[in-house]
Amino acid sequence: MGIAHDLGVVRLGNRLPSPIRTLRARSFPYRAPTVPGGVEPPEALRRTGVDFDTGWSRRWAARMCRAAIVEGPMRAMVQVLASPHRTGTDRLADLDGPAVFASNHHSHIDTPLLLTSIPEPWRHKVVVGAASDYFFGSRAAGATAALVMGAIPIERARVGRRSADLAAGLIDDGWSLLIYPEGGRSPDGWGQPFRGGAAYLSVRCGVPVVPIHVGGTGSILRKGRTMPQPAEATVTFGTPMRPEDDERAPRFASRIEDAVTALADEASTDWYSARKRAHASTSGTLTGPEVGVWRRQWALGGRRRTPSTRSRRWPDL
Amino acid sequence: MATERRQRAPRPGLVLDVDRSTPPILFHHGEGFRLERLPAGRSRVIYPAEPLPGLADPEAAIRDALLNPLDSDPLPALLRPGMKLTIAFDDISLPLPPMRRPDIRQRVIEQVLDMAAAAGVDDVHLIAALALHRRMTDDELRHALGERVFDAFAPQDALYNHDAEDPDGMVVLGRTDHDELVTMNRRAAESDLLVYVNINLVAMDGGWKSTATGLADYWSLRHHHNVHTMEHSRSFMDRPRSELHRSNWRQGEVIKANGPPIFQIETTVNNNTFGHDGPLAVLQKREWEWSARDRASFMAMHAGLKAMPPAACRGVFGRWLAPYEMTSVQAGAVEPVHESTTANVLAQHLVPVQGQTDVLTMGLPYICPYNVNSVMNPILVMCLGLGYFFNLYRGQPLVREGGVVIMSHPTRWEFHPVHHPSYIDFFEQLLAETTDPAELEAKYEAQFATDEWYVHLYRTSYAYHGVHPFYMWYWGAHALQWLGRVIVVGGDPRAVRRMGFQPASTLSDALEMASDVVGPSPTITHVHNPPILMADVE
Secondary structure: OHHHHHOOOOOOOOOOOOHHHHHHOOOOOOOOOOOOOOOOOOOOOOOOHHHOOOHHHHOHHHHHHHHHHHHHHHHHHHHHHHOOEEEOHHHHOOOOOOOEEEEOOOEOOHHHHHHOOOOOOOOOOEEEEEEHHHHOOOHHHHHHHHHHHOEEEEOOOOOOHHHHHHHHHHHHOOOEEEEOOOOOOOOOOOOOOOOOHHHHHHHHHOOOEEEEEEEOOHHHHEOOOOOOOOOOOEEEEOOOEOOOOOOOHHHHHHHHHHHHHHHHHHHHOOHHHHHHHHHOOOOOOOOOOOOOHHHHHHHHHHHOOOOOOOOOOOOOO | OHHHHHHOOOOOOEEEEOOOOOOOEEEEOEOOEEEEOOOOOOEEEEEOOOOOOOOOOHHHHHHHHHHOOEOOOOHHHHOOOOOEEEEEEOOOOOOOOOEOOOOHHHHHHHHHHHHHHHHOOOEEEEEEOOOOOOOOOHHHHHHHHHHHHHHHHHHHOOEEEOOOOOOOOEEEEEEOOOOOEEEEEHHHHOOOEEEEEEEEOOOOOOOHHHHHHHOOOHHHHOOOOOHHHHHOOOOOOOHHHOHHHHHHHHHHHHHHHHOOOEEEEEEEEOOOOOOOOOOOHHHHOOHHHOOHHHHHHHHHHHHHHHHOOHHHHHHHHHOOOEOOOEEEEEEEOHHHHHHHHHHHHHHHHEEEEOOOEEEEEEEOEOOOOOOOOOOOOHHHHHHHHHHHHHHOEEOOOOEEEEEEEEEEOOOOOOOOOOOOHHHHHHHHHHHHHOOOHHHHHHHHHHHHHHOHHHHHHHHHOOOOOOOHHHHHHHHOHHHHHHOOEEEEEOOOHHHHHHOOOEEEOOHHHHHHHHHHHHOOOOOEEEEOOOOOOEEEEO
16 A cells, blocks of 8 residues: 555556546645535636637747648648639738638538638638537647637627627728628538528628538538548639618618528529529529428439438348 | 828829939830830830829719719619619720729619619629620639629629620620711610629720620721721810720710610729839839839849740739729719710829920730730730820820830730730731731631631630721831831841831940931930820820
8 A cells, every 4th residue: 555545547448547446536735625615616718618718829930830730731731622613802802901701511511611712812811600609619729720820709690799899899900801791501412591690790891791602511521421522612702892881781681691591502503693693592492492302302303412321241240 | 201202193194304313214125124225315104193192082083973973863863673774884995904892883883783683683794795705714703803703693694794696695786977887785784784794994995885886796897997997186185186086985875875874884983003112112103212122123023024924924924904993983974974974084294395306115924905914016016005005195296207116025925825816916927028007908808707617616615806907007007107217126127127117236236226217316205104194195
């Protein structure tokens, strides 16, 4: 026994001593104190989620680091996985100053793809609206997202003034914003209705919205999968849009969705055919038909690749 | 600093009297430059106006022009389902150098097509109106029209180059009251509406010349692309005094009577050829305003170009895309549109100049309308200097009759074998016999124009038409008739002599040789072009 016993190191069978188990075996002050009954402890200061401070990620050193990541490993990864075909950047020729880039969203690969596709001078002065509950759930994850993608936390479960103020303040400071108005990745390959965040920020800050359609990334890494598969992706930039006089955010958001829908049509057919359908209001929808699940899947057709599940040649015995 | 410069009002053109304190003057010299000191007290330099500001919102301006045209219904009112719509556009020869994306043609054509899409027009063709120029490559069409338009129409063969030698592709529209034949591309002629999209770089472009020349064939063009017309155009850059345009306008009357309805869209660009910033910005500054940085960048560029072989220099300049900005857009009936366009072009280019000069000097740059992505051969050197630069005047030529033109250009004996096959034969065989444009026209034009091999190359390869070198030579006919001598500084002596000109090693030598013709101590005028200027000579 001796010293080992005094330190609480107990040998169980052949297992090595575990520091965590050792710590758990000790009591206060080695462990956190218990709370006395009837006492309400003060709420701990949250440093995750929407409260995650990302200011440091927009300082000079972090921006240089991010630029090196985006232009180096991120671009190489995107090239290998997505072989992107980028069109429509010429539509941004008359764009001056910050903008809200609004894209449909299928995959985690969308953000690296867009960060390497958005042209200069916006590429290296853009922040990405990222789900606060997903990307900023822990401090390590938040720091990684902020450093690598320039992510800022956006509340998607409810309308949060804090994240809206943060995004608006950054736009006013000359930063562009990349945001996914659908609020998250597509669950089934079809798009989701656009929320009003991009439109609201455009109206509030007086900056244009650049509609973007991303195609093919669902085949690379769709929601629910962990291992990416190389496939070809397209990125189509649309003409910058501004709210019309007295246009409110919901109406503008609807127009942005229509623009992305038309871009989707353009990416899958050709520009003139897409324009004819857009004028005739027959471009289809991003969100797919409102029918049963299997029919929605059926309607996706070749747009989505069925995951290959290797069947066993012999049953498990 | 650059931003401040852009924000102040652009300065008009300037005529500088050279004195002892005037720094050496920049001469373009092909894919290089020369700095030349001009004699004080009897020399002057004409500088172009600074670039006029571009339209703040070009897309809105285009839309406004299409919805509020001159002497025409708005474009959407002319479009209907089931109609046959043809959009013709200027070819690779405009603008010069090619402009940065998005090209003006793309901006305009996308808006036209968007209105056509709204009207449900299915039958749309796009034609590069290149007359007898070489065909545009797919990459060049992509650059001019953008990916979207190219990808939507080229795969269906609805975007293509005009073919003036297609036996089934041309129609005769009639004859003018001067018995000039008028022909037109069949698809354009049989359309319910022909939309022409133009870029006016110089005052010669646009108007009825767009359709009467761009969509015609040799048998129609020969009525105005000839020596008589050129010698009677004073100059062909000044439409009211241009026989070239009078003939085109007569043909336009026939098109108006027997051809398709035409909706003309004309645009103008400013003088921002080399940019306000960047490596070539120094080329559009006045020499005494060159900063230390400008001088350093010029010297580095000059030394680098001298160390590189000509083909590499061509590659460097060939990649330069001008940051032109659109200064105006007008649409509607051809005549009123062109009047407005010409006024906008002249607002940028005209520089008032008092009196003529004995000796006119010019530094010829690396590019002219017929060597984009190609080689500037000696015939094109002659055409650029004696055709374009000499004719950039209004009133009377800058140089007096019997005076001397001194051009600075390497004038290498080299040709692009794919683009300019007939030029080679013209230069090596015909010019060895005579340099008289009238004699060349009378004896050889028809032979070259109908040569089956040249026709084959024009139709299936990327060759200029067999007759094209004749037109280039005619382009300088007025100057050849007017001048006492033409001297080329720094050119290949063999090539220069083949064209009937005199070679000189230095500008001093050239001025000495010029004094044999115009007398001692002649007055000298240098046109600091490009960016483009047009002398308004009183």
